[in-house]
Amino acid sequence: MIELRQFRQFVAVAEELSFRRAAERLHMAQPPLTASIRKLETELGTTLLERTNRVERLTPAGRVFLEEARRALAQAERAIRDARRAGEGLIGSLRLTFVASSAHSLLPQLIRSFRARHAEVALDLQEASTAQQVQALQMDRADLGLVVLPLADPHGLTVVPLVRDSLVVALPGGHHLARRRKVALAELSREPWIRFPARYGPGLHSRITAACAAAGFVPQVVQEALQMETIVGLVAAGLGVAVVSPAAADRERHDIGFRPLVGPGTPIGYDIALAYPRATPVVEAFVALARSAAADRPK
Amino acid sequence: MIELRQFRQFVAVAEELSFRRAAERLHMAQPPLTASIRKLETELGTTLLERTNRVERLTPAGRVFLEEARRALAQAERAIRDARRAGEGLIGSLRLTFVASSAHSLLPQLIRSFRARHAEVALDLQEASTAQQVQALQMDRADLGLVVLPLADPHGLTVVPLVRDSLVVALPGGHHLARRRKVALAELSREPWIRFPARYGPGLHSRITAACAAAGFVPQVVQEALQMETIVGLVAAGLGVAVVSPAAADRERHDIGFRPLVGPGTPIGYDIALAYPRATPVVEAFVALARSAAADRPK
DNA sequence: ATCATGCGATACCCTGTTCGTATCGTGAGT
DNA sequence: ACTCACGATACGAACAGGGTATCGCATGAT
Numbered sequence: 001m002i003e004l005r006q007f008r009q010f011v012a013v014a015e016e017l018s019f020r021r022a023a024e025r026l027h028m029a030q031p032p033l034t035a036s037i038r039k040l041e042t043e044l045g046t047t048l049l050e051r052t053n054r055v056e057r058l059t060p061a062g063r064v065f066l067e068e069a070r071r072a073l074a075q076a077e078r079a080i081r082d083a084r085r086a087g088e089g090l091i092g093s094l095r096l097t098f099v100a101s102s103a104h105s106l107l108p109q110l111i112r113s114f115r116a117r118h119a120e121v122a123l124d125l126q127e128a129s130t131a132q133q134v135q136a137l138q139m140d141r142a143d144l145g146l147v148v149l150p151l152a153d154p155h156g157l158t159v160v161p162l163v164r165d166s167l168v169v170a171l172p173g174g175h176h177l178a179r180r181r182k183v184a185l186a187e188l189s190r191e192p193w194i195r196f197p198a199r200y201g202p203g204l205h206s207r208i209t210a211a212c213a214a215a216g217f218v219p220q221v222v223q224e225a226l227q228m229e230t231i232v233g234l235v236a237a238g239l240g241v242a243v244v245s246p247a248a249a250d251r252e253r254h255d256i257g258f259r260p261l262v263g264p265g266t267p268i269g270y271d272i273a274l275a276y277p278r279a280t281p282v283v284e285a286f287v288a289l290a291r292s293a294a295a296d297r298p299k
Numbered sequence: 300m301i302e303l304r305q306f307r308q309f310v311a312v313a314e315e316l317s318f319r320r321a322a323e324r325l326h327m328a329q330p331p332l333t334a335s336i337r338k339l340e341t342e343l344g345t346t347l348l349e350r351t352n353r354v355e356r357l358t359p360a361g362r363v364f365l366e367e368a369r370r371a372l373a374q375a376e377r378a379i380r381d382a383r384r385a386g387e388g389l390i391g392s393l394r395l396t397f398v399a400s401s402a403h404s405l406l407p408q409l410i411r412s413f414r415a416r417h418a419e420v421a422l423d424l425q426e427a428s429t430a431q432q433v434q435a436l437q438m439d440r441a442d443l444g445l446v447v448l449p450l451a452d453p454h455g456l457t458v459v460p461l462v463r464d465s466l467v468v469a470l471p472g473g474h475h476l477a478r479r480r481k482v483a484l485a486e487l488s489r490e491p492w493i494r495f496p497a498r499y500g501p502g503l504h505s506r507i508t509a510a511c512a513a514a515g516f517v518p519q520v521v522q523e524a525l526q527m528e529t530i531v532g533l534v535a536a537g538l539g540v541a542v543v544s545p546a547a548a549d550r551e552r553h554d555i556g557f558r559p560l561v562g563p564g565t566p567i568g569y570d571i572a573l574a575y576p577r578a579t580p581v582v583e584a585f586v587a588l589a590r591s592a593a594a595d596r597p598k
Numbered sequence: 599a600t601c602a603t604g605c606g607a608t609a610c611c612c613t614g615t616t617c618g619t620a621t622c623g624t625g626a627g628t
Numbered sequence: 629a630c631t632c633a634c635g636a637t638a639c640g641a642a643c644a645g646g647g648t649a650t651c652g653c654a655t656g657a658t
Contacts, residue, residue, distance in 0.1 A: 002379055003302045005616095019635060032617045034635065044379060046386020046580070053625045054634055060579045061385035068378030075374045079367030080301055080343060086360035087345020280359045281345070304645090318606060331646045333606060352654045353605055 004076055006040045007069040010048065013037055014066045017055045085120075089285035093122040096286070097133045098146035100196075101204045102272060104228060105247030106163065107146060110290050117289070121282055130203040137277050144283050148203035149271035160274045160287055162294040166260055166267035167208070168246050170231070172238040173255040182260040185268060189217035192240035194231050197224045207270055208243055211263060232256060303375055305339045306368040309347065312336055313365045316354045384419075388580035392421040395585070396432040397445035400503050401571060403527060404546030405462065406445060409589050416588070420581055429502040436576050443582050447502035448570035459573045459586055461593040465559055465566040466507070467545050469530070471537040472554040481559040484567060488516035491539035493530055496523045506569055507542055510562060531555060 012022035013033070023030040041047050048062035049055050058066060085091045098107050111123070128136065133145035137157055149161065169188065171178045177187060189212075198205045212219050222240050225231045231242050236256040243261060261268045274290055276283050311321035312332070322329040340346050347361035348354050357365060384390045397406050410422065427435065432444035436456055448460065468487065470477045476486060488511075497504045511518050521539050524530045530541050535555040542560060560567045573589055575582045 001304065002375070003304060004375070005300065005302060007375070007378070020633085028616095029618055030635075031619085031637080034637090036616080038636095044382050044386065046383060048382070050577075051635075053623090059386075060391045060581065061382045064385040064390070065378055065382035068374065068381050072371060072374040072378050075367070075371040076301070076303070076306070079306070079364055079371050082367050083343050083347070083360045083364035084345060086363040087343065087358075091363065092359045278349075282359065319604085327645095328647055329606075330608080330648085333608090335645080337607090350606075352652090 002040065002043055004073065006036060007073050009033055009036050010040060011066060011069055011073065013049065013055065014058055014062060017057070019055065087281055089121070089281035089283075090118055091120045092280070092282045093124060094144060094282045094286060095124040095126070095142045096144050096146070097126045097128045097136055097142045099130055099133070099148050099203055099272075100127055101148070101245055102146050103127060105245070106272060110146075110286070110293060113293060114286055114289055118282070118285060134275065137275060140277070143278075143280065144274060144276045144286060147273055147275050148207070149273050151275065154275065156277055157275045158277075158279065160291065162272050162274060162290055164269045164271050165245050165247075166269040167243050168258045169261045170235045170242045170244055171257045171259060172235055172241075173257065175241070175257070177241075177259070178257045180259060182262050182267075184262055184264075185211055186215045186217070188212075188219070188241060188243070189215065191220070192222040193219040194223045194225060194234050194240045194242040195219070195221050196231075197226065204245070204270055211268055215263070301339065301342055303372065305335060306372055308332055308335050309339060310365060310368055310372065312348065312354065313357055313361060316356070318354065386580055388420070388582075388584035389417055390419045391579070391581045392423060393443060393581045393585060394423040394425070394441045395443050395445070396425045396427045396435055396441045398429055398432070398447050398502055398571075399426055400447070400544055401445050402426060404544070405571060409445075409585070409592060412592060413585055413588055417581070417584060433574065436574060439576070442577075442579065443573060443575045443585060446572055446574050447506070448572050450574065453574065455576055456574045457576075457578065459590065461571050461573060461589055463568045463570050464544050464546075465568040466542050467557045468560045469534045469541045469543055470556045470558060471534055471540075472556065474540070474556070476540075476558070477556045479558060481561050481566075483561050483563075484510055485514045485516070487518070487540055487542070488514065490519070491521040492518040493522045493524060493533050493539045493541040494518070494520050495530075496525065503544070503569055510567055514562070 009022070009026060012025050013019060016022040016025065019030050019034055019037075023033045026033065037049070041049075044061070044065070046061045047059055048065055050057050050059055050062075082091060111125075114121075115123070126136075126142065128145075130145075130147040131152060133142065133147050134151055134153060134157065136142040137145050138155065146162075147159075149159070151157070151159065169177075169183050171183075177183050177191075195208075196205060209219070223234055225234060228244070231244065232253075234240065235242050236253065244258075246258070274287055276287070279287075308321070308325060311324050312318060315321040315324065318329050318333055318336075322332040325332065336348070340348075343360070343364070345360045346358055347364055349356050349358055349361075381390060410424075413420075414422070425435075425441065427444075429444075429446040430451060432441065432446050433450055433452060433456065435441040436444050437454065445461075446458075448458070450456070450458065468476075468482050470482075476482050494507075495504060508518070522533055524533060527543070530543065531552075533539070534541050535552065543557075545557070573586050575586070578586075
């Protein structure tokens, strides 16, 4: 059976047109090279070199073989290189799902730094609720999910908590609660609420609703809005208060204030985590990157 | 260094998803196969298979490597196959030159039968005088030439005589020489001649001129013509006689006759031969074919 | 729960191949 | 004619690849 070694050896001889120089290039002695080429010719059933006392030229078969052998060597190289790069997560694809609430702060940052280092990984991004993501991950329709904890059924999934966001309440300027350093959830029981619709980020939505129920009230929602900008605007206009992720606090202005929201004593928070069914190199690379990004991030 | 054997082994394992079955397919025992794949993974610096107790699936790197390895194997196969076929003269190219006088009888027949057996050989046909061909062959501008003997300077060329054509003289119907079985060249000394122009087949042209000189006369050329049809027509019309190759005798009609031309006793002939500087497989195949075609051919 | 089955991993040995060293034969250039 | 350079040949040593026997372990059946 003909091996790549013989390809490499023949290419060297063909390019040098000298057994001696080719042997040098291959870091081997000349006699075994001669023998190897001879064996190759026998196996091919044709002569590749026109020999006199020295190598004169290639035969037509030699010219054909040289060209095709070079291609084969290049393709073998490519196979090896690509496998290595795939092993390092440098090429391949990543089907990443994410909760809507991460789309405005955490996700863009992660995507940017991942793209910078793994430009050749094809990213397939898909927004989905945490429950949908768990299903997708378990059914091999996604590789990695950015979810809100806790997971109802984390069976077969590795879960890596990334950041704990404490919720904040957005208050209109001059609101009586705005004088406080922090606001208890129960204090919002009689305030008019502005919320994201439930279908947009059901995980976070239901967490808040559950927390309110635990505090003994049902939020009085006077308005729903999809865009963070809209919500902030409505709050600033005095229509009501809004419980939002701290990412929204970037939009601090004179006519709106953000205050930490606390439950019975402790901040009301929600954990964002990465979940995946199998640790492929690409997944591991992304997780490692996300971990360090999360560590850098001020709580 | 990674070898094709490892490619083949991995492809087998990846396709069977079982070391045992793959080993069977490869006609080897399972333990060395396991060891070989392990070594491959070490050399690649990445794992290719997800193993539990058995082979579960390919890793992303494994999928990449499988695809690229298949391509590499296919390319290696192609290299081997093409080298073999080139060695048998089944692929490649042939730069064939030929004298104009062969273009109407011998050449087409050779080309046809060569093409039938060597369809994938690229034929590069070029008409040239014998002297030009000799030069082209010696300067590696042609691989094989169909020439008229003798060669002035056959240095470095192998010459294979193919056929000896005896010249014939074409006579108008009713011409006084038409009653003869054969005609001596000297008898044409006072006849009006119709000839090919000298630039069209100088080899044969000069042979005839030389033969006339040896017979003590210079042909009285009343008309030159390029096409065999034209010459035959002019002879039939009684304008003169023409010395032509016997291939023209196919055009025998009631108003024209063809008679063998003899010198002092012997037929005046000319030898057509193949000449080549190097015996490549394609050249050898063509020469072998031409020899057997010439042998079959009635003199 | 226990046991049988099947698969891959490990341990060990052997054979064939491949490479290195030494040397020879032979054309080409001086 | 002689020398030089190159490829071919001969032979020995090291190694890698493959074979056999066996183990550990997960899965599925009883």
